[in-house]
Amino acid sequence: MSKNVLLTGGTGFIGSHLIEMLLENGYNVSVLSRSSKKNNPQVTYYQWNLKQNLIDEEAVLKADYIIHLAGEGIVEKRWTSRRKKAIVESRVKPIELIHSILVKHNKTLDAFVSASGIGIYGAKTDHKICNENTPPANDFLGTTCQKWENAVDTIGALNIRTVKVRTGIVFGKDEGFIKKLAPTFKSGFGAVLGSGKQYLPWIYIDDLCRIYLKTIADEKLEGPYNACVTDNTTNSRFSKTFANLFGYTIWLPKIPPFFLRFLLGEMSEAVLKGQRVSSEKIQETGFQFQFTDLEKTLINCIK
Template sequence: MAKNILLTGGTGFIGKNLTDLLIENGFSVSILSRSDRKNSAAVTYYKWDLTRDYIDEEAILNADYIIHLAGEGIVEKRWTEKRKKDILESRTKPVDLIFSILEKHNKTLDAFVSASAVGIYGAITNDTICTENDAPANDFLGITCQEWEKAVDKINSLGIRTVKVRTGIVLGKDEGFLKKIMPSFKLGFGAILGTGKQYVPWIHIDDLCQIYLKAIQDDQMSGAYNSCVTDDTTNESLSRTLANLLGYKIWLPKAPKFVLKIVLGEMSLAVLEGQRVSSEKLEKMGFKFEFTDLESALASCLN
C-alpha cells in the first residue's frame, strides 16, 4: 500500500502544490481541515479544531509521515499582542497536540517534517550569510521560529526523524508573496520599500515542494535546512526585475521607512529588514535547485 502523508495547512498555497507532487510520486495524502470536505480518490480529509484542542486521532494513527505547514500569515494583519500570540500558537499548538497523540498511543512515524522560517535569524539587514549554525535572534520573528522548532524537537524526542525547512519568500503564480504585490505592480505602481537594500531570501514554489519531497524520501535528512536560493537579491532588485518583466521601469519614489512603520507598526520589520542565507547544507545533501535565477523564477510565475 502507498505510504500515507498527513498535512497540516494542506489547503494553503504550499500545501496544495505539495499535495499534487506527493500524489504524483505515489503517496496517499491526508489533510487536516477545519471545515467539512469530501474525500477524493487521492486525498482523505480529517477534522481538527485548535480552539478546542481537537485533532481526529485517526488522522495521526493512519499516518506514516506528517508534514506541518499550518500557521497564521506573518504579514496578514498588524502585529497586536493578540495577533503575535495567534501567529506563535498557530505554529506550535498543532505540534503539541500531535506530540500528545503520538505519545499517548506509542505511535511512531517514518518522519515528521515541519515548515520553519529564515526569520529565525532576525529582522536585521547586514552582509552576513546566515547558516543553520547561527544563533537565533531575540526579536519577535526569531523567538517565534525558536518556539516553533522547539515544539518540533519534542517530536524528535520520541525517536522520530525530524526535518525543519527554513523558508523565506515563496514565489508562485497567483499565490503567496506575489499575490499580495501583483495588483499594484500590474497597474504600474510597483515601488521599492524603505532603502530597498534589505535582502530577500526567496525560493520558487516548485523547488520548495521538491525539498519537502526529499525530506520525506531521504532518511539521511535531519534537523534544520535553509531552503532559499543563496544570492544577493534585495527588495530593490526584486522590485525592478518584476517591473521590467511587466514592461515598465519603476518610477515611484521609494516608500519611506517611517511611513511604513506608521502604517504597519512592528510588522514593518518583516518587509524593511532581511538577511541572506546559505543553502550549502541542503545542497550538500544532493538537492539541486531548478530556479536559481530571479528573473527566470519570476517569469515562470507570470506565464
C-alpha cells in the same frame, strides 16, 4: 505499499502544491482541516479544532509521515498582542496535540517534517550570511521560529526523525507573495520599500515542494535546512526586475521607512529588513534548485 503522508495546513498555497506532487510520486495523502470541505477526491480529509484542542486521532495513527505546514500568516494583519499570540499558537499548538497522540498510543513515525522560517535569523539587514548554525534572533520573528522548532524537538525526543524546513519568501504563479504584489506592479505603481538594500531570500514553489519530498524520502536528512536560493536578491533588485517584466522602469520614489512603520507598526520590520541566507547545507545532500534565475522565475510566475 504506498506510504501515508499527513499534512497540516494542506489546504493553503504550499500545501495544495505539495499534495499534487506527493500524489504524483505515489504517496497516499491525508489532510487535517478545520473545514469539512473536500477539495481533492484523491485525498482523505480529517477535521481538527485547535481552539477546542480537538484532533481526529485516526489521522495521526494512520500516518507514516507528518508534514506540519499550518500557521497564521506572518504579514496578513498588524502585529497586535493578540495577533502575535495567534501566530505563535497556530504553529506550536498543532505539534503539541500531535505529540500527545503519539505518546498516548505509543505511535511512531518514519519522520516528522515541519515548516519553519528564515525569520529565525531575525529582522535585520547586514552582510553576514546566515546558515543553520546561526543563533536565533531575539526579535519577534526569531523567537516565534525558535518556539516553533522547540516544539518540533519534543517529537524528536520520541526517537522520531525530525526535519525543519526554514523557508524563504515563496514565489508561485498567481499565488502567495506574487499574488499580493502583482496588481500594484502591473498597474505601474511598483516601488522599492525602504532603503531597498534589505535581502529577500526566495524560493519557487516547485523547488520547495521538492525539498519536502526529499525530507521524507531521504532518511539521512535531519534537523534544520534553509530552503531558499542563495543569490543575494535585495528588495531593490526584486522590485526593479518585477517592474521591468510589466514594461516599465520604477518611477515612484522609495517608500520611506517611517511611512511603512506608521502603516504596519512592528510588522514593518518584516519588509524593511532581511538577511542573507545560505542554502549550502540542503545542496550538499544532493538537492539541486531548478529555479535560480530571478527574472526567469518571475516570468514563470506571471505568464
